[in-house]
Amino acid sequence: GAVVSQHPSRVICKSGTSVKIECRSLDFQATTMFWYRQFPKQSLMLMATSNEGSKATYEQGVEKDKFLINHASLTLSTLTVTSAHPEDSSFYICSAYRKSSNQPQHFGDGTRLSIL
Amino acid sequence: SQQGEEDPQALSIQEGENATMNCSYKTSINNLQWYRQNSGRGLVHLILIRSNEREKHSGRLRVTLDTSKKSSSLLITASRAADTASYFCATDGNQFYFGTGTSLTVIP
Numbered sequence: 587g588a589v590v591s592q593h594p595s596r597v598i599c600k601s602g603t604s605v606k607i608e609c610r611s612l613d614f615q616a617t618t619m620f621w622y623r624q625f626p627k628q629s630l631m632l633m634a635t636s637n638e639g640s641k642a643t644y645e646q647g648v649e650k651d652k653f654l655i656n657h658a659s660l661t662l663s664t665l666t667v668t669s670a671h672p673e674d675s676s677f678y679i680c681s682a683y684r685k686s687s688n689q690p691q692h693f694g695d696g697t698r699l700s701i702l
Numbered sequence: 703s704q705q706g707e708e709d710p711q712a713l714s715i716q717e718g719e720n721a722t723m724n725c726s727y728k729t730s731i732n733n734l735q736w737y738r739q740n741s742g743r744g745l746v747h748l749i750l751i752r753s754n755e756r757e758k759h760s761g762r763l764r765v766t767l768d769t770s771k772k773s774s775s776l777l778i779t780a781s782r783a784a785d786t787a788s789y790f791c792a793t794d795g796n797q798f799y800f801g802t803g804t805s806l807t808v809i810p
Contacts, residue, residue, distance in 0.1 A: 592744070622800075629790060630745070630800045679744055690735045691792070693744040 592694025609680030615660035616682035708801040723804040725791030
């Protein structure tokens with residue numbers, strides 16, 4: 587099946603640091619990548635939808651200046667959590683999707699972000 | 703916003719028993735997918751059912767879809783301890799939205 591690589595898998599850093607998370611689709615070209623946030627024992631909350639070559643679409647309540655998304659190519663999207671604070675600690679998951687393919691999303695393994 | 707809701711929220715069964723999880727959604731869809739998530743990991747796609755399909759099988763998995771009721775069910779037969787995980791349904795549209803998930807525990 588399709589493989590999506592998400593890196594890093596775990597980050598621990600000090601408050602105020604900016605953290606970049608990469609999401610790569612390894613064996614298909616993703617027209618769309620999604621970024622999700624998941625709190626313990628809860629579902630995935632869609633943060634933003636990233637289409638290659640265009641600006642990301644953010645869900646209501648998600649600060650676009652806080653969570654910068656870049657989708658520079660059909661195989662790479664990045665999420666940068668800027669000036670991270672303890673409340674940003676969470677599990678972030680990306681997925682890659684090819685529109686009109688009637689195929690499912692393929693997920694990365696997630697990034698556990700802990701801000702001290 | 704979440705499109706789907708699964709029930710039950712938690713399910714605990716003995717190994718060998720069948721597990722049934724349900725998902726309800728709100729708007730029209732092109733397809734519905736079921737995913738599995740082991741604790742602290744990403745989601746693994748299990749099965750996709752298109753809006754014009756009513757039932758689909760994959761190994762020990764059976765999925766049904768009732769578009770008139772906007773609901774789907776996932777049946778895992780002959781459960782194993784390794785099936786312990788959270789299960790989510792997701793619907794497409796312009797975006798994907800996940801349900802709240804069912805936490806399944808299979809007791810050996």
